[in-house]
Amino acid sequence: MLKVSPPPTSVIPLKSxxxxxxxxSVEADFRLPALSGRPLPRRVFTSTYFDTLDHCLARSSITLRRRLDHGSAVWQMKLPPVHGARRELELRESSATPPAQFADALIVLHEGKHLVPIAELRTSRTGVCLLDGKRNRIEVVLDSVSVLRQGSVIQQFKELEIESLHGNDTEIETLASTLYGAGARPHDGRPKLFRALSLACHAPDDSDGDASMLDSIRHGLIRQLDTLKQCDPAVRLCGDMNDVHRIRVAARRMRTLLKAVRKATSPDWTEPLLPGLKWLGDIFALVRNLDVQMEYFRAESEQLKARDRRPLEPFLRHLQSDRELARQRLLSEMRTARYFGFISKLRDAAESPTVTDPKYTFTDAAARQFRTLRKAVRHLNANPSNAELHHVRILTKRARYAAELAQAGDGKGIGRFIKCAARFQDLLGTHQDAVLAERYVEGLLKYQGRRQAAFTAGLLAARAKQRRQEVRAELWSRWKRLKKRGNHTWS
Structure with missing residues (x-):
């Protein structure tokens, strides 16, 4: 059993x-071309990277390092990239061993193993700072890296990096084209540490269409479990809303997978996991729901006049306070033996699925999920309740997830069904967001109670109702398309 530290009484602030x-990639003799920007001062710093001896962090695309720059030490953790962007967390701490704040946040990955120095890199950095069209900073830096072992240089290489805090993809690609013209080449994406240790990037392949049911189940579970473990540190350290969402989706996908293969697996293997996965999704649900509602009301506030927007500002702060309380409750759950025990249970189960019917396929499972959805819609009346539409959305999501499991065997046909199901799911998601928004609007009235707040609440309630009506107007035509696509795909 993992030893879980109690929550710290005082926490050093993180920079995120x-x-x-x-x-x-560049050759050893590469020089930066003339760029229209301000030269950055030359820096030389030494980074000591920490990991377990079997590279648990590196296998999850996470790096942990202690950087010494002009005698000042900071600890930095880089989390896995998402859509080309990567979160970096920095802790100003002089200790020579990983701070408890970072070590505890990584516990799901290192599982109590010691974090030890695995590489030491000295970097000499030069570069240029440029401004894009919106006056946002973009840095182009040239790093000359020396890999050290007991003070001696055992390897050297150079690489270029274009960095932005504002996601300026177009400007970055324009700069990359200029640098390619100066002799740079495409990079394989590996961090410096990976290059120093000759490690490959961990990128799980899609399941082979010819893989056995056992291998497909194992691959599907391990892939989602890896996502959960990669996102866990960011939830612990900064409550990142995207990582909260990704963990909840991973739990749902694993639950859908297990339900989809019930007919092909032993109940003794499948059934004990389902309640735990439901619990796992539920403990992340409140934080996620508040994130969705805050995004919803922020978007709505932009459509209101300044006077009508004012009552929303304290209400959004109130929701943010509720979200922080919900996150603290979530963190308490994530520190429990139940949480760690269930992650270990999932890992063990994923490694050894018990398949009783090897001829059953994910195509069979996906067809069964679609038939369940189709039957549920068939029993709806012309004006279904909000709860009924929410249930249909859940069934649509399960049908889509199951189809994604089957897609390896028939990419194009199933892919079209998946896209159609995603659009139908998004439509019903818009409806559910509006339903929840109307409930939160009632909270705005209770929280504010002033005449202006009542007027704003009325506007928001009317907009939410309009959204629900628009969804219902499209519902049956959208369903007709999905039903036709599903009948064609799963016939």
């Missing part, structure tokens, strides 16, 4: 940035 980064 999300950086879009593009790496380029």
């Amino acid at each position: 940035v999300v950086e879009t980064e593009k790496k380029l």
Whole structure:
């Protein structure tokens, strides 16, 4: 059993940035071309990287390092990239061993194993700072890296990086084209540590269409479990809303997978996992729901006049306070033996699925999920309740997830069904967001109670009702398309 530290009584503030980064390969004699920007001062720093001896962090695309720059030490953790952007967390701490704040946040990955120094890199950095069309900073830096072992240089290489905190993809690609013209080449994307240790990037392949049911189940579960473990540190350290969402989706996908293969697996293997996965999704649900509602009301506030928007500002702060309380409750659950025990249980189960009917396929499972959805819609009346539409949305999501499992065997036909199901699911998601928004609007009235707040609440309620009506107007035509696509795909 993992030893879980109690929550710290005082926490050193973290610096957190999300950086879009593009790496380029260069030869040893490469020089930066003239760029229209301000030269950056030359820096020389030494980074000591920490991991377990079997590279648990590296296998999850996470790096942990202690950087010494001009005698000042900071600890930095880089989390896995998402859509080309990567979160970097920095802790100003002088200790020579990983701070408890970071070590505890990584516990699901290192599982109690010691984090030890695995590489030491000295970097000499030069570069240029440019401004894009919106006056946002973009840095182009040239790093000359020396890999050290007991003070001696055992390897050297150079690489270029284009970095932005504002996701300026177009500007980054324009700069990359200029640098390619100066002799740079495409990069394989590996962090410096991976290059120093000759490690490959961990990128799980899609399941082979010819894989056995046992291998497909194992692959599907391990892939989602890896996502959960990669996102866990960011939820612990900064409550990142995207990582909260990704963990909840991973739990749902694993639950859908297990339900889809019930007919092909032993109940003794499948059934004990389902309640735990439901619990796992539920403990992340409240934080996720509040994130969705805050996004909803922020978007709505932009459509209101300044006077009508004012009552929303304290209400959004109230929702943010509720979200922080919900996150603290979530963190308490994530520190429990139940949480760690269930992650271990999932890992063990994923490694050894018990298949009783090897001829059953994910195509069979996906067809069964679609038939369940089709039957549920058939029993709806012309004006279904909000709860009924929410249930149909859940069934649509399960049908889509099951189809994604089957897609390896028939990419194009199933892919069209998946896209159609995703659009139908998004439509019903818009309806559910509006339903929840109307409930939160009632909270706005209770929280504010003033005449202006009542007027704003009335506007928001009317807009939410209009959204629900628009969804219902499209519902049956959208369903007709999905039904036709499903009948064609799963016939």
